[in-house]
Amino acid sequence: MNTDKHGLKKNLLRHETILFVVLVAEWLFFDVIGHNFGTYDNTCDILRHYCEIGLLALAMTPIILTGGIDLSVASLLGLCAILFGKFWRDAGMPIPLAAACTIGVGALAGGLNATLISWLRLPPLIVTLGTYSLFRGLAEAITHGVDTFTDFPNSFLFLGQERWLGIPAQAFVFIIATIFFWLLVHRTTFGRSFRAIGFSPEGAHYAGIPLGRRVAMVYVLAGVVSAIAAIIYTARLGQAKADAGTGYELFAITAVVLGGTSIFGGVGSIHGTLLGVAAIAVLHSGIAHAVLPGEMAGMLTGLLLILALAGSILPKMISGLRARKSAPRLAKQIP
Amino acid sequence: MKKYFRELSVAAALGILLLALGIFAPSFFQPQPLLSLVTREAPTLVVACGMALVIICRQIDISVGSMFAVCSVCAGLLAAMHWPLALVLAASVLIGAVFGAFNGALVAGLGLPSIVVTLATMVTWREGLRWLRQGVWVDLPNDVQWFGLPQMAGQWTLVLVALTILILLALAMKHFSVGRFIYAVGSDAEAARLAGIRPRLLTFGVFVFMGALTGLAAMMNTIQSPQVDPNSGTGLELKTIAAVVVGGVAISGGRGTLWGVFAGLLLLACISPALTHLHVEAFWGKVIQGAIILLAVVADGLRTRKQRN
Numbered sequence: 001m002n003t004d005k006h007g008l009k010k011n012l013l014r015h016e017t018i019l020f021v022v023l024v025a026e027w028l029f030f031d032v033i034g035h036n037f038g039t040y041d042n043t044c045d046i047l048r049h050y051c052e053i054g055l056l057a058l059a060m061t062p063i064i065l066t067g068g069i070d071l072s073v074a075s076l077l078g079l080c081a082i083l084f085g086k087f088w089r090d091a092g093m094p095i096p097l098a099a100a101c102t103i104g105v106g107a108l109a110g111g112l113n114a115t116l117i118s119w120l121r122l123p124p125l126i127v128t129l130g131t132y133s134l135f136r137g138l139a140e141a142i143t144h145g146v147d148t149f150t151d152f153p154n155s156f157l158f159l160g161q162e163r164w165l166g167i168p169a170q171a172f173v174f175i176i177a178t179i180f181f182w183l184l185v186h187r188t189t190f191g192r193s194f195r196a197i198g199f200s201p202e203g204a205h206y207a208g209i210p211l212g213r214r215v216a217m218v219y220v221l222a223g224v225v226s227a228i229a230a231i232i233y234t235a236r237l238g239q240a241k242a243d244a245g246t247g248y249e250l251f252a253i254t255a256v257v258l259g260g261t262s263i264f265g266g267v268g269s270i271h272g273t274l275l276g277v278a279a280i281a282v283l284h285s286g287i288a289h290a291v292l293p294g295e296m297a298g299m300l301t302g303l304l305l306i307l308a309l310a311g312s313i314l315p316k317m318i319s320g321l322r323a324r325k326s327a328p329r330l331a332k333q334i335p
Numbered sequence: 336m337k338k339y340f341r342e343l344s345v346a347a348a349l350g351i352l353l354l355a356l357g358i359f360a361p362s363f364f365q366p367q368p369l370l371s372l373v374t375r376e377a378p379t380l381v382v383a384c385g386m387a388l389v390i391i392c393r394q395i396d397i398s399v400g401s402m403f404a405v406c407s408v409c410a411g412l413l414a415a416m417h418w419p420l421a422l423v424l425a426a427s428v429l430i431g432a433v434f435g436a437f438n439g440a441l442v443a444g445l446g447l448p449s450i451v452v453t454l455a456t457m458v459t460w461r462e463g464l465r466w467l468r469q470g471v472w473v474d475l476p477n478d479v480q481w482f483g484l485p486q487m488a489g490q491w492t493l494v495l496v497a498l499t500i501l502i503l504l505a506l507a508m509k510h511f512s513v514g515r516f517i518y519a520v521g522s523d524a525e526a527a528r529l530a531g532i533r534p535r536l537l538t539f540g541v542f543v544f545m546g547a548l549t550g551l552a553a554m555m556n557t558i559q560s561p562q563v564d565p566n567s568g569t570g571l572e573l574k575t576i577a578a579v580v581v582g583g584v585a586i587s588g589g590r591g592t593l594w595g596v597f598a599g600l601l602l603l604a605c606i607s608p609a610l611t612h613l614h615v616e617a618f619w620g621k622v623i624q625g626a627i628i629l630l631a632v633v634a635d636g637l638r639t640r641k642q643r644n
Contacts, residue, residue: 120632122632122633122636126628127632129577130625130629131625132573133573133622134625134629137620137623140618140621144616250454263450263451264448295462299466302457302458302459302462305458306452306456306459309448309451310441310447
């Protein structure tokens, strides 16, 4: 790994550049064939609709950087949306207090994942598969599958449906979150330690990085961000239901991997994730505007993902063949 | 005893659940509903067996649900064209194997991570099916349901087919060299390669086999009802992975048995009917399912922690 560190860096840069080109091409393509695609209003719409997925993808990036994964974020979004409604309607809390409590619950739920993964050293894939089922199940059990929360005050719905200073109000939350995560991953020792853990947990341990605490941190952060996304989701739709955000975890993971973050950890960036989210969002919105079948968006996302992966691995394969070392080996499974 | 501790403890949990049901809700043990429950789970068992092999081989396949749906719809369409059922079955298995080969080629051939590859194929196949079929249900001719057998006989056939596959695979994993090779590759692909096994070929084979089993399971599901649901198999991947993990197969590969998977699947499958019989709201089923998964891995974690100290 260390021999081609320079090449790796170049590769990374190239991946993001290619993705950026793809994004621009997508935009121009849909602008030409779609109706009202490139307008300012539609841009705001895209921002509005993909804000929650974007938030989840931001929180997912440090997790995948450490070599982990979190399947439970979208289920937690559903649970938090329900609890937010419960706090506000049934417990009679004012909106800000209810929001604060919801974020507290999100942190606790993230803490559950974190405890199991970092303290007991259980595989993240399985732990979060369990909590994926657990959180969604709790949301359904609390609402008995039918109860929804509506009639939120207009001052709250502003967050999800109106514009402030000309851009959708929730975009401000997204921008703040982006800056936070960018600084965390790229400008602090935390970010470096996430990468170190992703490269080699053993090595990171011997380098004096408190493994448990760092790993716990990324999962708790994901819990908090899921709760924030839940509040925004509720404000955007004006209602909270137990099935809120179903399938968002796949979107978020796809966006992160598309953005060039290695699923094995150690490599990746926040700006890559942003591009990944944008590529998916533009694809979905563009296909809807071009009156193409909506299923195409999903199919193309899947194909794009495979192509991105194959593209990232091809240079390595070619150099491997040139070096005539051993045959390409199987990718390791997520620990 | 110690070797099979994990499998036995899951079986014990299942036993306790059944015992509790026997005391508090004897109505659970009526033969007909019980047979229906087991029949419904028979295709899941077949897929779970395949998933166990994939996970023992240190890979994962989350596209099974979508492959299942595609195979179901294809089988339904062929059956509606009055193909003989044996041919439909063969076609369904073949289609599954082709899809599996696609996953396998990307994972074993290009060395891409299986979780991402199958995530991508999961979305692609599911959306592609939706696009082509627009969510239309396939009506089947009358003689397709239960292979044209009476319902009871059809149900027993499916259960026996699933159990036969389970037993054959469990024995093969223990006594055939291919089975031992899968464990070897799952424990350490590099060491296996040095020992003369071809890990990439084997991994490819496991994915193809997973696809073929999914095709078979799809056929087993298709003949249970007069129509084919184009959305069948949604969530199948998580259901089977949960059964495999609860059954004691290590997600890091190389460890676990199919008997454990069988017990795990039965345990998870019994929960929601058990809740109905115990007059608990069905929505708690998902909570309990999640809790069982967590409990199973926490128990594993605590045991290895003890061993470490």
